[in-house]
Each structure stands twice: as C-alpha cells, then as structure tokens.
Amino acid sequence: MRLPRAPRLPLPAWTATLTWKAAVFITVMCCALAALLGVLVHVSVTRQTVGEARNKALDRLMDVTRMYEAGEQLPPGSGLDPPQLPASLRALAVSGRRGTLVDDDNGRPTMWAAGPADGKALAAEIDYTQSARTINGLDKAILGSSILAIGATLLVGVFAVTRITRRLHQTATVARRIDAGDLDARVNDPRTKDPSRHQDEVATVAGALDTMASTLQGKLLSEQRFTADVAHELRTPLTGLHAAAELLPEGRPAELVRDRVRAMRSLTEDLLEISRLDAGSETVDLDLQQLAPVVERVVRGSVASGTAEADTTVTVVRDACVETDKRRLERVVGNLVANAHRHGKAPVELTVHGPVVTVRDHGTGYPDYLLDHGPQRFRTDAGSKGHGLGLTIAVGQAAVIGAELTFSNAPDGGAVARLELPEYVDLESPAGEGAPNGE
Template sequence: MVIRRIGLRWKLSAAIAVVSALVALALSLLVHNAARASMLDNSRDVQDERLKFALRIYTSSGQLPFGTKLDDPTLPRALKKAIGHARRATYLQEDGSGAPWVWAASPVEGGHVVSLRTHYTDRYRVLSNLDRSLRIGSVVVVASGTLLGILIGAQLSQRLRKAAVAAREVAGGQTRVRVRDAIGRNARDETDELATAVDAMADALQRRLEAERRVTADIAHELRTPVTGLVTAAELLPSGRPSELVRDRVQVLRTLIEDVLEVSRLDGAAERAELQDVALAQFVRRRVGVAPDVSIVVVEEALVRTDPRRLERILGNLLANARRHGAPPIELTVQGPVLRVRDHGPGFPQTLLAEGPSRFRTGASDRASGHGLGLTIAAGQARVLGAKLTFRNDEESGGGGIAVLWLPREAPPRAGGA
C-alpha cells in the first residue's frame, strides 16, 4: 500500500475550506431562519388586519369579504381551541407544498366563527430567492477561503522546503550555507525563527567540530615527533623477537597518527584536488595490478579528470579493508567511471550501511583488526574528488561486501573537500 504524504499547503487549505463552509452554513441557517420567522410574523399580522377589516364589514352589512368563511369545517382544531376564549387568533398550517397556510379566525355573535385562510406564495418565493443567494454566497466564501489557504500554504510550504534544502546542505558539509538567507529575510514569522534557531545550532556545531578537529590535529602533531624518535630508536634495537614486536607496534602507532592527521585535514574542508586526466583502467592495472590477491576486471575503459594520489589512497584503503575484514577472492571491477571492490567475507556491518563510515568504529570486537579510519579517509578523499562512495552487501550471490566508487567524468565544481 502506497501512503502519500499530504503537504502543509493542502492541510491548511482543507482546514480553511472546512471552517469557511461551517461558518457559511451557520450564517446561512441563521439568516434563513430569521428571514422566515420575520416573513411568517408579517404574514400573520397582515392576515390579522385583513380579518379585523372583514369583521367590521360583516358586523355592519353581514357580508363576508376577502374569501372569509363562516364556520369553516376545515378550521384547524388548534385554532378552534385558541379562539375558545372569545379572542382573535392566527395559525400556520404546513401542508408540505412549500409556503404554509396562514389562518386568522375570530368568534362572532351567535356562537359562530369567522375565519380567513391565505397562501402567501409570493413571500415564499422571496424566501427561496434569499436561500439561493445564500447558497451562491456560501460557495463564493468557501472558494475564496480555499484559494486564500492555498496561496498562504504555498508560500509557507515553499519557505519550509527552502529551509529543509538549506539544512540538508549544512548537514552535508556546506558550512557557508545559512537557512535564513535561503528562505529570505523579508518575512517575520515562525519560519524565520526556525531558520534563526537552525543557523545558531549549525554555528554552534561547526565551532564545536572545529575545536575538536584542532584538538585532534594538535595532539597528533605533538605525538608525531616522539613517535618518530621511537621509530628511529626501535630500528637501533638488536635483532630478535622482542625487537620485532616493538618495531611493529611503533609502526602501527605511527600509521595511526598519520591517519588521524589526514582525517583532521579532511574535516577542515581545506583540501583541494590536483586534477589530471586519468585513463582509469590503465591506472588501476598499474597501481593495483601487482597485488596477487586482487583480480581486476575491466568492463569499460573511461577517461576521468581526478587526483591520482587521492584515488590511489581510496583504492588502497578499500582493498586493505577487504583484506582485513573480508575474505578472498577480492575483485576490482572497472566499468566506465565506476569502480567496484568486492570481497567474499561476512559483509559490512549494518551500522556502517545505515550511517556510513565512522572513525574508530570497525564493527568488530577486536581492536587489533583496525581503528575504523581507513573507510573514513576513503569517504573523505572521495568528497574532495567530488565522487560518491557507497557500501552494500551482496545478499544474492554468495555474500560479501561491495564498495562502489562513482567518479565524475569532469572536474568537480569546487575540486575541494566538503
């Protein structure tokens, strides 16, 4: 079942249309009832005046004018009861045909009753015309309210969409984008307050990330000198198993520091690619073809404009990750500007597939298997190249992880980091 999202514009328009319809209905009923009551009261007053005039004629001459009747057998029972105390009375009789019959009756000497019955159809037609005008007015009010709701909702929805687009650009690393500039500074409403709050949050997060990056870079720089001294000192140790262990651990520490420095540079968005025209298949065979555990498949050659050093760094990290966490055979496929690195191991962890690479998180319980910086650096270098790096697991043909690098054929717009 497909669930369609109803936008704010249509929700606001529907709400205004419903409210306008309810208000128009209430006012129409109020006006109709008031006009009908006034019309009927006026008809009863006119009928009473006609009856009084007819009674004067009847008293003086014995004639019954205006269609009055003496002891009319169709006289309603309620009217008979009302005139039982020697007084005039009027009565409305509904027959379901539209306008009601208006009765007026009065007792006279001799125990007789003089009555008059009239059907005021002309006044009922006036009421019908009034109802038609009310219906037309209600439709106009509802349509105008709906149109106004659409216009207001469209403007508000457009501002919110612009704010969402700008917020996504900020989340993607465009640190100079501001939501308030994207939606415009003319309106002063809740969207402007939201944009101001989001911009303030983005500025605070940017300052915090920059502070963390500087701390990380400073720590790595401070550690580089003593670690370099440790590497030199380890090389002077006599041969033996203990010396080999020391050299190995010192080299791991040195590599970790270099990786941390590279991550901090990539986070700073100051990196720029040195672009060259590269024949991708030849580049891969020359740089990776010497690896005995990697099979290279060229489906389509492509000429791309990229930074060879950074591309080699990306491929090296992807292949190292496949060797460390996957299982042979490892395949590197060149299909135009797309590179695929596939292994036959357990695949990438679900956290990486859902959230992307994260530093110092490998998805493995054993820290000796890595520090989680290899894929982080590969993703950062891909951003510098204007490329896209994705990860997925092969669930159909034997399992394994697949890393796909989508290189642009032309130079990226900024040729720099995100």
C-alpha cells in the same frame, strides 16, 4: 466470513502539506459558520415575514367575517368554501378553528386564512408574492455573502499559513544543509536577532537550530584542530624515532621496533590526511584516465607492498574513461583492497564495469553500524586490527573526486564496496565513446 478490506488509494503528496490542511480546515470552518449564521438569519427573517403576512390574512378574515355576518357582499379574494382553499385548512375551519396556510394558487404564492361559518369554511386570501421574493432574495444574499466571506477568509488564511510554512521550509532546508556537512548554514531569522521582539514558535525553532549548528561547528572545529595538532606534533618525534631505529643492530628486537615505528608513522599520516579532508582544504588535479589500468596497477602495488595477497583478482567487464584525480583514486581503491584483506577473507575480487569499481571479499561482511551510519574513525569490530581510518579516508577522498562510495553485504556472504565515478563521454566522437588514456 470476513471480507478483506479494500486497499486504500494513496493520496497525492501535496495533501500532506500544512498549507493544504490549513486551507481545508479554514474552508470547513467557514462553511460551517456560514451555514449556521445563514440558517439563523433565514429562520428569523422568515418567521418575521410569515408572521406579518399571517396577521394581515387574519385581519382580512375578520373583516370578511363581519361582512358575512352583516349579509354584505364579500370582497374579491374571499368566499365561503372557495375551491382553491387547501383541504387541510378547510378541515381545520370546519372543525371550528381558525388558521392560516401558505399555498400555491396557479403559480402565485398565496397566504390563506380560514375560519368557521355556519358549518362551512369562510376564507380570505392575500398575495404572498412579495414576501416570498423577500425570503428568496435574502437566501441568495446569504449564499453570495457566504461564498465571498469564505473566499476572502481562505485567501487571508492561506497567505498567513504560507508565510509560516515558507519559514518552516527554510528551516528544514538549513537543517538538511547542515546534515550534508555545510556547518556554516544558518536560518538567520530576523525575529531572533532583536531580543526585544517577541518570537513565535517558528522563530524559536530557527533560533534553536542556529544555536545547535554553531555549537556543533565549534566542537567539530575543535576536534579537527586537535587531530591536526596531534598529528603534526607526532611527526617530529616519530622521524627521530625512525632514524634511531635504523641504527639498531639487526635482529628480532630491531625488526619489532621498526615495525611499530612504521605503524605509528602510517597512523600519523592517516590522521593528517583526515584533518585535511575535514578542513575541506584538499584540491583535485583532474585528468582523463582509463579506469581498468589504474585498478590493475593499484592491485599489483598492493600485492608487492604486502597489503594485499596474491589471490586478488581483477575482472574487467567494460573499461571506461573517467575524469578524476589519479592519486586520490588510487588511494581509495588501495584502502578498499587493504581493508578487504585486513578485515575480510580471501579471495578478494575487483570488478570494473564501466565507471563502477566493485571490491568484494568473502569474509563475514561489514558490521551493522557501518552499513547504517558509514565508516567511523577508531571503531572496528572486536578483535579486528586497524583503527577504522582506511574506509573513512576512502569515503573522504571519494567525495573530493566526485565519486559515490557505498557499502553492502553480499547475499551469500562477504563485504561489497561499490565505487562509482563520473564517466567521461566524448560528445564530439561519432560513437560517443570515451576519450583515450590521458596518462
């Protein structure tokens, strides 16, 4: 039976940053390098220190052996089968070989040397305390210097990486500003200004982003100028065409001509409005408005003008006072209602719930491209009437008045447009209620 895997604990967001990863990498590499160098130095110095002590012990053993063979009295620290002699070294000497061993003699490090003598072990000892202190001091010095080296390297590495990540964050911030519509945003990395100066990878990315933004801005400005120029140039002949159509004798052909002229004039006005929105030249005239009466008035006007049908209902859950531009608000709501009737299916339901206006139809819903990327001018579903400018203008005007317009599809079918405006709250009112109608 296969046991289920335990769920992974989510790591904090800061662990995904390049600075943290670089710090961990530098720390691990420094620790590995310090450990490797420390081991090499420790082994080398220990081998040298132990070798010197071993030679001294063997030299002392040779002196003791000569004295033993001459029948002289053995000096202190030597003897035949001393009780402190380690058993392993004793066995080695009894077997006929000489050897050395470091052992602890009553808390004192001692280097023993032993050899055979008449079937017994003749041993001599020397004080190993100074050698042990040397090795311990060396180990502490290696550890302390390693910690200092790791800390210094980590600080320098993090400082260098932070400079790079700061430039990357600046580049990302500029990219987000461009994505939000600020086409004047540039990184302006100083490394990209001087051709004789070598560029690193970050400067290359920053320069490419600035070049892309400049090219994109130029193309968009060219398109905006083209749209505005075409719309302006069409107004004069359309005005003459409209006057000429009014002089035609009454009849079906005259009605068809007038209807097409009205459609062309409406399209031209929409293009002019879009060009003004693209240019950012629109100014708002803010005033306090009760939201429900404005919505009801837009619906009545849409029904009267024929852009909306009679089965358009308005439900007020809670009215709210909003500070907005009434003309632009009416334009947004009117376009949403007209779009619901043109591309959706009746009944069309409008709901006012505080500062939020919801427009819903019962058609097939918004297409996927609109939900993913928002309205696109001159793009509609196959077989649909219109030019895709109504929702584009609604989004632009909503942004001008500081409202948020979102699009979705209802679970049981139908398109849903949600317009949320900033609600006005009178802080001086005891109940915190909205101000009265500012019309």
